[in-house]
Amino acid sequence: MARRSSVGSRACRIGLAVLLGVSMAGGIASATPEPEATAGAKQPVVGKPDLGWDGCARIQDKLPAFADWPKVKSNIGRNAADERRIATMVAGMTLAEKVGQMTQPEIAAITPAEVKEYGIGTVLNGGGSWPGKKKNATVKEWLDLADAYWQASKSSRTKIPVIWGIDAVHGNNNVFGTTVFPHNIGLGAAQDPCLVREIGEATAEQVRATGQDWAFAPTLAVVKDDRWGRTYEGFSEDPRITRAYGYEATRGLQGNNPRGIGSDGVIATAKHFMGDGGTNKGKDQGVNSSAKADMINTHGQGYYGSLAAGAQSVMISFNSWTNEELGIKEGKLHGSKLMVEEVLKNKMGFDGLVVSDWNGHGQVEGCTNASCARAVNAGIDVFMVPHDWKAFITNTIAQVNSGEIPMARIDDAVTRILRVKLRSGLFEAKKPSEREHAGKADAQRAKEIAREAVRRSQVLLKNDKRVLPLSPRSKVLVVGKSADSMQNQTGGWTLTWQGTGNTNADFPNGTTILGGLRGALGEANVTFSEKADNVDPSKFDAVIAVIGETPYAEGTGDIGKRSLEAAKLFPEDLAVLDKVAGKGAPVVTVYVAGRPLHVNKELNRSEAFVAAWLPGTEGAGVADMLVRGRHTGLGYQGKLSYSWPKAACQTPLNAEQKDYDPLFKYGYGLRSWETGNVGKLDETSPESCSPPGGGTAEEDLEVFVRKDIAPFKGYLGSPENWGGTEIGPDGTAAHASIAVEPTDVSVQGDGLKTTWNGTAPGQLYMQAPAPGEDLRGYGNANGALVFDVIVGKAPASRTVISTHCGYPCQGEVAATKLFTDLPVGQKQTVKIPVSCFAEKGLDLEAVNTPFLVYTEGAFQASFANVRWVPKAAGDPDARKCGDLT
Numbered sequence: 027m028a029r030r031s032s033v034g035s036r037a038c039r040i041g042l043a044v045l046l047g048v049s050m051a052g053g054i055a056s057a058t059p060e061p062e063a064t065a066g067a068k069q070p071v072v073g074k075p076d077l078g079w080d081g082c083a084r085i086q087d088k089l090p091a092f093a094d095w096p097k098v099k100s101n102i103g104r105n106a107a108d109e110r111r112i113a114t115m116v117a118g119m120t121l122a123e124k125v126g127q128m129t130q131p132e133i134a135a136i137t138p139a140e141v142k143e144y145g146i147g148t149v150l151n152g153g154g155s156w157p158g159k160k161k162n163a164t165v166k167e168w169l170d171l172a173d174a175y176w177q178a179s180k181s182s183r184t185k186i187p188v189i190w191g192i193d194a195v196h197g198n199n200n201v202f203g204t205t206v207f208p209h210n211i212g213l214g215a216a217q218d219p220c221l222v223r224e225i226g227e228a229t230a231e232q233v234r235a236t237g238q239d240w241a242f243a244p245t246l247a248v249v250k251d252d253r254w255g256r257t258y259e260g261f262s263e264d265p266r267i268t269r270a271y272g273y274e275a276t277r278g279l280q281g282n283n284p285r286g287i288g289s290d291g292v293i294a295t296a297k298h299f300m301g302d303g304g305t306n307k308g309k310d311q312g313v314n315s316s317a318k319a320d321m322i323n324t325h326g327q328g329y330y331g332s333l334a335a336g337a338q339s340v341m342i343s344f345n346s347w348t349n350e351e352l353g354i355k356e357g358k359l360h361g362s363k364l365m366v367e368e369v370l371k372n373k374m375g376f377d378g379l380v381v382s383d384w385n386g387h388g389q390v391e392g393c394t395n396a397s398c399a400r401a402v403n404a405g406i407d408v409f410m411v412p413h414d415w416k417a418f419i420t421n422t423i424a425q426v427n428s429g430e431i432p433m434a435r436i437d438d439a440v441t442r443i444l445r446v447k448l449r450s451g452l453f454e455a456k457k458p459s460e461r462e463h464a465g466k467a468d469a470q471r472a473k474e475i476a477r478e479a480v481r482r483s484q485v486l487l488k489n490d491k492r493v494l495p496l497s498p499r500s501k502v503l504v505v506g507k508s509a510d511s512m513q514n515q516t517g518g519w520t521l522t523w524q525g526t527g528n529t530n531a532d533f534p535n536g537t538t539i540l541g542g543l544r545g546a547l548g549e550a551n552v553t554f555s556e557k558a559d560n561v562d563p564s565k566f567d568a569v570i571a572v573i574g575e576t577p578y579a580e581g582t583g584d585i586g587k588r589s590l591e592a593a594k595l596f597p598e599d600l601a602v603l604d605k606v607a608g609k610g611a612p613v614v615t616v617y618v619a620g621r622p623l624h625v626n627k628e629l630n631r632s633e634a635f636v637a638a639w640l641p642g643t644e645g646a647g648v649a650d651m652l653v654r655g656r657h658t659g660l661g662y663q664g665k666l667s668y669s670w671p672k673a674a675c676q677t678p679l680n681a682e683q684k685d686y687d688p689l690f691k692y693g694y695g696l697r698s699w700e701t702g703n704v705g706k707l708d709e710t711s712p713e714s715c716s717p718p719g720g721g722t723a724e725e726d727l728e729v730f731v732r733k734d735i736a737p738f739k740g741y742l743g744s745p746e747n748w749g750g751t752e753i754g755p756d757g758t759a760a761h762a763s764i765a766v767e768p769t770d771v772s773v774q775g776d777g778l779k780t781t782w783n784g785t786a787p788g789q790l791y792m793q794a795p796a797p798g799e800d801l802r803g804y805g806n807a808n809g810a811l812v813f814d815v816i817v818g819k820a821p822a823s824r825t826v827i828s829t830h831c832g833y834p835c836q837g838e839v840a841a842t843k844l845f846t847d848l849p850v851g852q853k854q855t856v857k858i859p860v861s862c863f864a865e866k867g868l869d870l871e872a873v874n875t876p877f878l879v880y881t882e883g884a885f886q887a888s889f890a891n892v893r894w895v896p897k898a899a900g901d902p903d904a905r906k907c908g909d910l911t
Contacts, residue, residue, distance in 0.1 A: 153523030172237025214667030226278015246328025247303030255583020258620030286449030480647025525577030536643030564610025581834025661698025720802020784884030798874030823883025837863030
């Protein structure tokens with residue numbers, strides 16, 4: 027049965043709330059709220075949240091403070107018949123079959139025949155993985171592969187159905203042509219739990235359309251430092267929003283069936299457990315040093331909501347939990363028996379399955395991707411082992427046979443996996459292509475919900491002289507790099523992992539913001555000039571500048587020690603505004619980004635300023651708000667769910683801080699008829715947020731000069747093994763998509779000839795063991811990364827040069843044009859200032875990878891004499907950072 031919900035009913039709900047004087051952030055308490063035990067009780071208990079008059083979880087005015095982890099009462103209860111059936115199945119399985127159920131390979135690394143042979147329980151596709159490696163794979167091709175895996179599992183000895191998990195984090199975002207919803211940061215600004223439920227419902231139908239059973243969503247991070255590259259994946263810095271949203275997102279994805287998940291729903295995943303949004307300095311996969319009370323009452327809140335709604339899977343986080351002063355020494359949470367077994371399973375009472383993140387167990391001390399008894403014993407049930415899955419199965423079986431892993435732990439894991447499969451109805455289900463919604467998601471309904479979500483999520487920050495909304499008869503000039511860029515407005519986790527490498531053609535059913543404006547005002551009234559060249563702004567009623575961040579996902583999105591100043595991160599945006607500001611027409615800036623940045627300069631050049639976040643594929647929703655009369659709603663209503671910085675180094679910045687002094691407070695947002703009082707803002711900012719130190723380098727740091735220079739060694743990386751294959755003493759190494767061999771660059775055998783054949787992305791790099799080298803002296807000495815290169819074949823796709831400080835800490839510069847512009851077959855010396863990498867996030871105090879070349883397509887080049895050279899950034903032939911963007 028198809029779900030019943032409508033955009034129209036939501037509009038009525040919003041209108042009624044305004045008529046009654048109800049805050050959408052507060053709602054109205056239900057008549058019989060679920061009680062929560064106070065800190066004085068033996069163990070707190072959390073159940074169904076307080077519901078508003080609209081039947082959705084209310085964003086509470088205040089959450090109770092717990093002294094210990096609460097017991098969570100799930101909407102889905104135990105079924106005695108299921109438990110007996112599970113026990114019988116487990117008793118009849120071999121050890122190999124049990125470990126197969128615990129293993130989750132990536133679709134690019136496993137065939138249907140191998141699913142049957144190894145009794146695999148689940149498969150996944152990561153961001154940027156598609157059937158047949160086809161980015162534009164059709165719905166039928168997705169379903170064909172789903173059927174093949176399903177039929178393979180059903181023809182195995184146990185006949186236990188396989189389940190396929192997918193990162194459907196803002197719609198079914200891996201699939202060509204799908205409607206993509208706003209990222210979570212925008213939904214947080216809408217402060218509407220009902221809207222989040224409807225998006226979950228629509229996402230579940232999209233996932234069912236392509237044959238998957240399991241969505242790796244929702245993300246429940248409570249983000250405390252916006253330098254984190256996954257900030258946009260969190261709904262808010264406020265755990266009140268995250269708790270209510272966690273409940274409704276889970277209800278939307280799974281449905282609201284007390285026996286399990288119906289034919290409309292998919293398995294939801296509460297992630298990443300826990301504290302990923304609270305790492306020190308916003309470092310991805312870093313250390314959360316919170317006290318236990320903060321973990322319980324801040325970072326735990328989203329899980330109380332999601333698990334109460336019946337979430338059937340929880341994904342463990344990459345981060346560590348360590349605070350020596352407080353005696354907290356859990357380290358990587360993938361290896362924490364305290365957090366997984368004792369807290370999540372025992373204290374909180376979670377009885378679904380616990381899944382690792384992508385090779386997350388491999389980061390646990392003493393473990394590798396292919397072997398981690400400690401993570402098994404900690405309580406992880408399903409292991410996301412994308413490529414090393416065969417070795418993982420072999421090693422885990424051996425560890426059980428040796429007694430290192432108790433058989434009882436294996437049986438617990440398989441029991442939980444089978445419980446989730448039974449609750450999902452998979453044992454009685456037809457093959458994926460014959461299930462409800464297969465091949466026929468209600469695309470129009472998804473577009474309507476997405477467009478409404480875009481309208482509701484935007485926050486009006488400035489509106490001098492009530493420039494907005496514009497008259498529908500306006501003649502406008504549209505400028506900026508993001509006005510006609512589906513890639514920029516959809517962001518990371520869209521078709522590809524990082525959201526890069528996409529074009530407008532990859533979104534045949536979407537609309538850019540420029541397209542939305544043309545639809546709203548008529549093509550004749552909209553002139554587009556991306557860089558505002560050769561146009562006179564005074565000839566228009568208004569200038570609409572669409573600027574902001576470019577796509578990124580985990581790791582590469584971290585800001586690190588760089589300034590939060592947008593003008594330093596994206597100088598092209600300020601350059602465009604300088605061309606149009608004060609030239610006779612009011613400037614309306616639409617900011618498309620995944621987090622608040624320091625935008626004082628941009629605000630000063632704008633009469634109106636709208637935070638549109640990452641709106642997804644329905645750019646028309648942005649135009650609806652800019653132009654008067656485009657929809658029947660109440661105009662701008664979004665409120666900041668993150669605080670906005672006043673200064674360039676003002677982070678962390680959260681409302682509970684004693685010295686809280688933002689530019690725009692948490693909860694700020696103008697209505698369409700309000701002007702605000704922003705005034706002229708201070709534009710001064712430091713060059714860097716990094717403390718000085720490290721001395722001044724005087725000698726070259728040699729990295730590769732005819733051979734590896736210790737402590738550095740050369741490696742190749744690709745989807746075949748991102749962990750790295752060491753280049754041998756003979757100068758050779760090879761993967762299916764990348765190979766290296768010795769060659770002559772300046773002298774005999776001094777170079778590494780590297781060939782990427784274009785079948786998959788890959789990288790050549792030189793790396794030292796952790797924790798890396800303190801190379802601040804090269805920054806202080808105006809140093810440069812210097813290397814000789816002979817280009818054999820220009821790069822066909824996106825290419826970058828990067829330096830790392832322990833991935834995902836890194837600095838990266840664009841190099842496609844750099845290599846394309848070099849003459850083929852001739853030796854050239856390239857000099858890239860160290861400051862270019864520092865500006866992009868490199869921590870010079872801990873550099874472990876001083877040289878890395880990555881490309882996504884075919885490319886051939888020979889590299890030699892790789893070194894860091896003091897003062898070389900001042901040489902006339904040194905590259906300019908501004909040319910490497």
